[in-house]
Amino acid sequence: MSGNDGSLVAAVRERLAQESGPVTPDRVAAALRDTGAVVGSAAADQVAEVLRAELLGAGPLQPLLDDPEVTDVVVNGPRQVWVERAGVLQPTEVDLGDAAAVRMLAVRLAATGGQRLDDARPTVDARLPDGTRLHAVLPPVADGCTLLSLRVVRHRPFTLADLVAGQTLAPGVDQVVEALIHARANLLISGATGTGKTTLLSTLLSLADPAERIVCIEESGELHPQHPHVVRLLVRRANVEGAGAITLEDLVRESLRMRPDRVVLGECRGPEVREVLGALNTGHDGGCTTVHANTAEDVPARLAALGALAGMSPHALATQAASALHAVIHLRREHGRRRVTEIAVVTHEPGSPVLGVQTAVLSPFGAEATVGPGWARLAERIGWGG
Known part of the structure; x- marks a missing residue:
């Protein structure tokens, strides 16, 4: 200009x-x-x-967010703006001026997302009106300059065929996950940050019977299934006096009174694990949630940690999870590519406080899918016989 x-x-x-x-x-x-x-x-x-x-937008960062190839924008300083394209972080030539300008941008973006960011509250998680996820940290918590992390949420719907074409699903695995949805199995989708858990969950929910009522419970509206009957419940944060918060636990309980066919928790990362496992154990089949985990084998330990936050004993957590969860679908990301690398079933010996998983389908990068020792149980659940 x-x-x-x-x-x-x-x-x-x-x-x-x-x-x-x-x-x-x-x-x-x-x-x-x-x-x-x-x-x-x-x-x-x-x-x-x-x-x-x-x-209204992100100022000098807006052109980066509008780039369809960009998934993340991170700001380390006025002239240290990076973007992620195809899974690789790259520096840009964007100049934000000085540290004061970066701080002003962060404060304005937080306010746009309905959150407060100042010296009394120097960190923030917010959702911008276009769906972009914002995280910001002010000095002195951030050393030297305000730090910004922006994750772009693309609302483009994907079909199973799209995921197969993009190699997120290996040929044949798409039929398994579709059968799990049609069989109203309770699913836990696991993976690290940025592996595509929300994208996969949206795609799977799109396969549900159009006559079913889906209640999605989220911190912010990320799930966008192509389905005619979806309602959404969103958390409300506490006001400046610390009152008025409505948590994920509250919303899971409320959802059970809303005549749901499927209860879906966008992400389970706290004591709400108790409520969602309870819901899936009270006849609400077809429910789904996601959880952060590095491997499918790590899922039991992750659930145990979340259960501890909810005051659940290891034995209670293992018993509830074993009866509530029918399959674990695990995603990985390598070199910018995302893939369902494993589908597992949950194992548990009666009376034991130990929860485990057993591989039913293994689908590593660059290889065909093969079945594992848990396949017979999974096949029985989806009606494919032994």
Whole structure:
């Protein structure tokens, strides 16, 4: 943008500041006309776009977020902006000015997501209006400069055929996961951060019978199944006085009174594990949730840790999980590629506090899927016989 255009942006910004109310595209256009500047339509569009990005979007970072190949944007300093493309972090030429400008951007983005970010509360997790996930840390917790992490959430729906074409699902594995949905199996999708758990869950829920009512419970609306009957419950954070919070545990309990056919918890990472396992043990088959774990074998330990947060004994957790969960679907990411590498069944000896998993389908990167020792149990659950 030229210097003249920069002056025009400043003039429009000043006019917008003279009136209260939300900054809308119509107000931007009106303020531009009020400046009396004679500009071509292309220049006017450019000025309006810059202002919308600055006042409504992520400012200088907005073009990066709009890039369809970008999945993450991280800011380490005013001139240290990185993006992730195809699983690889790359530096950019974006210049945010100085540390004060980075802080102002972080505070504004947090406010856009309905969260407070200041010296009294120097860290924040928020969801921007377009679905982008924001995490920000202010100094002195962040050393030197405010740190920003933005994860782009693409709402593009995927089909099973898309996931097979992209090698997320090996040929044949797609039939297994589809059968699990049709058999109303209770599913736990596991994987590390960024492996595609939410994407896979949205795709699987799209396969559910259109006559079923799906209740999705989330911290923020990430699940977007292509299904005609989906309702969503979102947590509410406490206000500045620390009151008014509605937690995931609260919402799981509320969902059971909403005539659900499937109860879906977007991510289980705390004491809500008690409620979701309880729900899946009370006749609500077809439920799903996701959990962070590095391997399928790590899932029992992860569940035990979450159960401890909920005050559950190891024996109670193992007993509940063994009867509630019919399959664990594990995802991995390597070199920017995502893949369902294992489907397992949960094992548990009666009276034992130990929970385990047994591989039913193994599907490593670059190899065909093979069955494992847990296949007979999984095949029986989906009605494929032994």
